[in-house]
Amino acid sequence: MKQNNDNLSSDDSVTQLDKNFSRLLKLTGESNKPGRIFTESLINGALNELKQPEVEKAEAKNVTNRSGWLEKAMGWAAMIAVACGAGLVVVISVFLKMNLLLEIIVVLTMVFNWLSYLGGRI
Amino acid sequence: MSEKLEQQSWAGFAQGDADVWREFIERQIPRLYGLFMGRWPNRSLAEELLQKTVFDAVRGRGSYDPAKGCPEDWVLGIARNNIRLEIRRRASRPSINGEISRYFEAMDTKLLPDEVLERQEMTVIVRSALSRLKSKEKAVLEAKYIEELSANDIARQMNTTEKAVYILLYRAKISLRRELGRLASLNKK
Numbered sequence: 001m002k003q004n005n006d007n008l009s010s011d012d013s014v015t016q017l018d019k020n021f022s023r024l025l026k027l028t029g030e031s032n033k034p035g036r037i038f039t040e041s042l043i044n045g046a047l048n049e050l051k052q053p054e055v056e057k058a059e060a061k062n063v064t065n066r067s068g069w070l071e072k073a074m075g076w077a078a079m080i081a082v083a084c085g086a087g088l089v090v091v092i093s094v095f096l097k098m099n100l101l102l103e104i105i106v107v108l109t110m111v112f113n114w115l116s117y118l119g120g121r122i
Numbered sequence: 123m124s125e126k127l128e129q130q131s132w133a134g135f136a137q138g139d140a141d142v143w144r145e146f147i148e149r150q151i152p153r154l155y156g157l158f159m160g161r162w163p164n165r166s167l168a169e170e171l172l173q174k175t176v177f178d179a180v181r182g183r184g185s186y187d188p189a190k191g192c193p194e195d196w197v198l199g200i201a202r203n204n205i206r207l208e209i210r211r212r213a214s215r216p217s218i219n220g221e222i223s224r225y226f227e228a229m230d231t232k233l234l235p236d237e238v239l240e241r242q243e244m245t246v247i248v249r250s251a252l253s254r255l256k257s258k259e260k261a262v263l264e265a266k267y268i269e270e271l272s273a274n275d276i277a278r279q280m281n282t283t284e285k286a287v288y289i290l291l292y293r294a295k296i297s298l299r300r301e302l303g304r305l306a307s308l309n310k311k
């Protein structure tokens with residue numbers, strides 16, 4: 001959020017060392033008022049924020065709606081995939097004459113995964 | 123007359139009138155900055171909190187209710203809330219122990235904790251380190267990090283080229299780093 005108008009730091013990325021130097025040197029500066037450039041940048045940033053709230057709010061709403069729809073679709077797809085997986089395990093185990101205990105463990109694991117997924121959603 | 127003007131301003135305040143807000147922010151900046159500096163004598167932190175408070179106010183202007191008080195008190199409430207959040211953030215951080223030199227050694231990769239910056243001896247160490255630099259090195263560091271001037275502005279101020287400013291700044295940073303390390307280790311002894 002903090003604007004950096006400094007050409008020196010826009011050429012290279014601002015390193016941790018730069019940030020630390022800035023913080024240290026500001027300890028020695030005048031402490032009763034913030035810097036002029038900082039103040040101007042803060043006021044301009046706040047006024048820009050003031051100009052675009054409606055557009056941003058509308059965009060944010062669209063993103064929320066879209067993500068809600070996507071989440072539902074993904075949830076259903078996951079549920080169908082888990083159900084198909086469980087069915088497939090039963091069919092394969094019948095064909096391979098798998099040990100009944102092993103079959104139960106596999107199906108229970110899938111059901112548990114499904115439940116934990118639903119639990120996570122709730 | 124002035125009361126009417128004030129009421130008009132309040133209406134503009136809630137509606138997000140740019141002129142009203144500009145005037146309001148300009149008036150509030152020194153007041154809020156003083157409040158934060160009074161709590162923690164750390165200019166970077168005060169600027170951070172000031173910025174957060176101003177943006178919180180702009181974004182939350184819809185929640186301002188003139189019946190509950192003037193905008194100044196409302197924004198002061200936001201500032202106090204940010205102070206409370208900072209106190210909580212500090213309480214959740216591990217306590218700062220050990221010598222300052224340990225933090226200086228890692229300053230290339232880690233941000234110095236606020237608690238270290240706010241130690242009484244820190245300002246003395248930084249001032250001493252600066253005083254040991256060449257006058258041009260000191261000037262370029264102050265212009266960049268305190269006045270936050272661009273390379274172009276610094277070059278104009280120092281009557282030199284931008285490239286020379288970069289070179290000088292590079293050297294000044296090395297010298298300052300060396301002096302800080304040396305003084306911190308002396309402080310340890």
